[in-house]
Amino acid sequence: MKTWKQNLNIGLTKAQVEESRRQNGPNTLEQEKRTSFLASFLQSFGDPIIKILLVALAINVLLFFRNFDWYEAIGICISILLATFVSTLSEYGSESAFRTLEEESARIRSRVRRAGGAEEIPIEEIVVGDLVLLQSGERIPADGILVSGSLRMDQSALNGESVEVKKSPAAGEPTENLAPEDPYSLFRGTVVCSGNGVMRVTQVGKATLYGTLARELQSETRNSPMKLRLEQLAGTLSKIGYIAAVAVALADLTHAFLIDNGFQWAVIAAQCRDFHLVVARILHALTLAITTVVVAVPEGLPMMITIVLSANMKQMMRRHVLVRKLVGIETSGSLNVLFTDKTGTLTQGKLxxxxxxxxxxxxxxxxxxxxxxxxxxxxxxxxxxxxxxxxxxxxxxxxxxxxxxxxxxxxxxxxxxxxxxxxxxxxxxxxxxxxxxxxxxxxxxxxxxxxxxxxxxxxxxxxxxxxxxxxxxxxxxxxxxxxxxxxxxxxxxxxxxxxxxxxxxxxxxxxxxxxxxxxxxDNIRSDAASAVRRVQKAGIQVVMVTGDNQETAAAIARECGILHGEETEWVLTSAEMARLSNWELKERLPSLRVVARAMPSDKSRLVRAAQDLGLVAGMTGDGVNDAPALKQADVGFAMGNGTEVAKSAGDIVILNNSFSSICEAVLYGRTIFKSIRKFIIFQLTMNLCAVSVSVLAPMIGIDTPITVVQMLWINIIMDTLAGLAFAGEPPLKEYMEEPPKQRDEPIINSYMKSQIGGTGTYTVVLCIAFLKLPFFINAFQGRDNPVYFMTAFFSVFIFAGILNSFSARTYRLNILENLKDNPPFFIIMLVVSLVQLLMIYFGGSVFRTVNLQLTDLFKILLIASTVLPADFIRKLYLKKRGRFRGV
Incomplete structure (x- = not known):
């Protein structure tokens, strides 16, 4: 190949272009290989709750194989497949939307001078040695040196500095690696602010500085708060299930050997010597224990989490927020500290x-x-x-x-x-x-x-x-x-x-x-100050990280409300921060408000310091220099007008570049977490009732109070529909007035325990009383058909659960509060009620139901509705005790 000066007026021939492409590769960035839909689907089975379901499914299949009692196994299998499929589909679709953004950027074309004259080609066709013609407003397509003309460059995509840099032709062939501070070097992703010139390409694709940074973003990030909480919940549910299973097995054996024999020790001893009888009773107790574990597992939880994340992802798109990773939404609600850029985020991005x-x-x-x-x-x-x-x-x-x-x-x-x-x-x-x-x-x-x-x-x-x-x-x-x-x-x-x-x-x-x-x-955005106040009111520390000098940075921070003039607030320069040890930085971090003259490495260091303190850290950015910190942060907010590398590293893309959209992400994140907690209250209350009734009823002489098919309706269909209902809970402004949740805070808090335990216990007592008290037996059993009474009991159980869902969705005394903002909730619960009525009148032997008289149906609804005043009393008690904080 000829020297750089000889190529200046000639350009590459077609043969030279092919040879250069063969030697140096194409001008395309190295992208992470996209995981196939099948691989993503299989990865979804690593969810902690899904693992519990898989174990339950395996035990269920092994245990019930001989009886071909597949209803419960089929229900669990459907729940697992639907949850993993919807989760994979949602995130795969979100990733497709991001890929579309990348494809749009790849359509950019550049003008080059080759042996055949000037021509316009896609940037991926540029090769080493090409002469690229540049003018104001154009983005540099590769790394190279300026060989002709004069340019003023915006290199903020690389170093975050908004100051324009003057570039002049190189006096000769550079022998060292190019650096942004070189007066003649040009880099992919930077923009020509003014002037005209000719650049000779020296590096393309993954060999560019832009591409090198992109390759560094392959490191794994730590688990999200949601995954930690789900792992804790899975462990808690496992322990509860195992303890309940052991208790049920012991109770069953006690009933079989002791109570049935009237504590006659001679008879008990004789039965214990009967090997076949002992094995049969142990097997029965084991069956009952494993059934308890299976029933206790919340099959609907993975589906609900996926549904609520997916539903809110679509809502956020309408608010200019593109979610690349579903878990990024929920993590936004757990933020403790947010490190934010100034230009284009807090400010308008132009002078x-x-x-x-x-x-x-x-x-x-x-x-x-x-x-x-x-x-x-x-x-x-x-x-x-x-x-x-x-x-x-x-x-x-x-x-x-x-x-x-x-x-x-x-x-x-x-x-x-x-x-x-x-x-x-x-x-x-x-x-x-x-x-x-x-x-x-x-x-x-x-x-x-x-x-x-x-x-x-x-x-x-x-x-x-x-x-x-x-x-x-x-x-x-x-x-x-x-x-x-x-x-x-x-x-x-x-x-x-x-x-x-x-x-x-x-x-x-x-x-x-x-x-x-x-x-x-660069004026601040009209909504920046109010958005910062909202985030700070939510207990989130806002730290502005900018390349501006200390005076300018402090002035903008004061106008945005990040600085309040308090003596305890810290404004540091990059140089001052570099002199601090990691321990000293962590000590000052809670009072830090501004970092001026920031370097790219400062952002990653700040994120690490926050995470070492146990905080959930968010980072905003738009440049290549921001990508490592975006990747490392618990939530990376990439700006919509930013570089492809930054968007690839981020979890969420703020399409309108506005700080107020980050507020929306935080609000929706908190709403999602609360919606998940509300659903858990509802589902665990239902499961507690189902398990308790299934265990206690045989001890009072009622065999199989709830059939397997009825359990399928309770555990799968009702839970799935309830998941859809809770997924539409509205984002309330009051959520932004609460402090952020700790990263390792358990999903189930004291309020939830109170409601699950209190409401669940009352519902269990109501069900056992219905099965045992003469008042209820005489009211519904005098129909010459024992199935009539069990139909009435099944109806009481379901309608009590439906009404409990209204109490679960709000901690307020008024259970209809904000219900108008979630119309699907009422509609879905109405559908569940209608399906229950269809089961009563058309279920027949499959669902073990018969037609109920309308007067009896009214009585059933009245009995079931007592769960509402019972929970009202519980809420009123908590309110008077000052523990009325809800989920």
Missing amino acids: TVSSFVTGDGTVHTDRKSLQKGPELWRLIELACAKNNESLVSKQGIIGGNATDRALMEYALPLSPKVSGAAIQSQIPFDSRYKFSAVTLTEPASLVLVKGAPERILPACRRWYAPDGSIRPLTGTSTLKSRLSSMTGDAMRVLALAVSEKQVSAEGSFENLILIGLVGIR
Whole structure:
């Protein structure tokens, strides 16, 4: 291949392109191999609750094989398959939406110069040695060196710095690896702010700096709070199930050997010597014990968790939040600390003119007040539009740096006299002299000067009044005070002035006439301050991590409400943080509010420090430099306009880049966790009742109070429908006023234990009383058909469960509170009730039911409804004791 200078005007031939692609590979990033749907489906079986279900299924199949009693086994199998399938489908579909974003970015095309002339090709077809033609607004497609032209680059995608960097052609072939600080190096993912040039490609695809960072994101992250809590719950349920099983087995053996024989020890001893009888009774006790374990397992829980996550994922999409990983939603609700970027998240992401100060010190925050003085406004228009490297085109404002574009936007729409003014000569901005100047032919020889206030203000002797008159500049102290105030508010301030004679390129000014001071900054979003307050009120510490200097960062943090002026609040620079040991950083972390001049490594270190303290840490970011921290954080919030690498590393993509959308993610995360807890209350109450009745009823002479088919309805169908009902619980503002849950906080809290134990115990007592008390027996058994009484009992059990669901969904005394915000709940419970009625009147021998008289059905509903006042009394008691905090 020829040298870089020889290639400058020629470009690669077709053969050279193929040879380069063969040697260096294509210009595509190395992506994690997408897990197939089948593999993802199989991985879902690693869920802790699913593991319990699999064990229960195996025991069930082995135990009941000889009787071919497959109903329970089939029910558990359906529950496992549906839960894992829906979970896999939801996350697979979310990942597909993310892949679509990646495919859209791959459609970007670049202009290259090859032996056949200039052509436009997809970025993946670019090879090492290609000459890429660059202009303002284009994204660099690969790594390389600038060989011609001059560019100003936005490298924030790599280093987080919003300051534009000037790039000039390399004097020769670089021999060392390229670095962002090199004056000639260009990197994939960075953007041309202004200028034109030609780049020779030196690295493509995974060999680029962009691709190297992408490969570093393969490390495993720690388990989510939800997985930890489910593992704890699985362990708790296993212990409860085993203890209950042992108790049931011992009770059964006691009943069989002792109670049935009236404690006659001679008869008991004789039976114990009968080997076959002993084995039969032990096998019966073992069967009853394992049945207890199977019934105690909450089959509907995995399905409900999947349903509630999937349902809320769709809700969040409507709020500009794309969830890549389902567990990321729930984890958002557990956040303790959130490390957030400034640019584009808290701020609008672009520079705008915020204020204008005239020579008398008057501050104008609205240009309409300036336009009342047409002569002064005309000078402002000329100074902003003509002493500027930006241009106005059909596509909008193009070229120039961010400051130039802000000034041009401030002057628009230009009046005909201003837009038609011709430029005679121009002195471009030079960082050494900190000014630029332009001489116009119309008005004749008008010299406009723009530059740093410290360069311009000392040479100003007069100023333009709003009416266009020129007055002596006497209030310099006021102007300096205004300047100090503006810089303190994170503004970049420029001075605009008129010179009555030509100025030199070195800027020898004298007798300038001040037009005014322009304050430019990246304004905070209108909803940023309120969103920060919401997050802080939710007990989440917000830490702003930015590349800005300490003064600017502190000013923005104060305006957003991150800093409150308290002495205990820390604002650190990257250098100051580097001098802290890990122990010292952890000690200061609770009071940390701002990290200025932040480096990419600082973000990962902050996340590690928070996690070492047992906190759930969130991180926002949009650049390649943010990707490692996004990956490491418990929840990574990638911005919608960010790089593909950042989106790949994040769990959630904030499509509108707004901090308020992060608030929504936190709110929905908390809502999901509460919905899961409400469902667990309902399901464990049902399972407690089913297990207790199944165990206690035989001891009072009632065999099989609930049949296997009826248990299938209770454990599977009703639980699944209830899962759908609780999945629609509304996100309430009050959830954002609660402190975050601890990472290892158990799913079942004291309130839940109270409701499961209290309501469950009352329902069990009600059911046993119904089966044993003469009052109920005489009321429903006098129908010449014993199945009639058992149908009435089954109906009481189910309707009590349905009514318990209303108590489970709210800790309030009014069980209908906020029910209108979850219409599916009432509809689903109505459907469950209707299905129950169908079972009563059409179930027949399959469901062991017969037709109930309407008067008896009314009595059953009245008996079942007593669970509501019973739970009302429990809630009232907790409220008076000050323990009325709910789930």
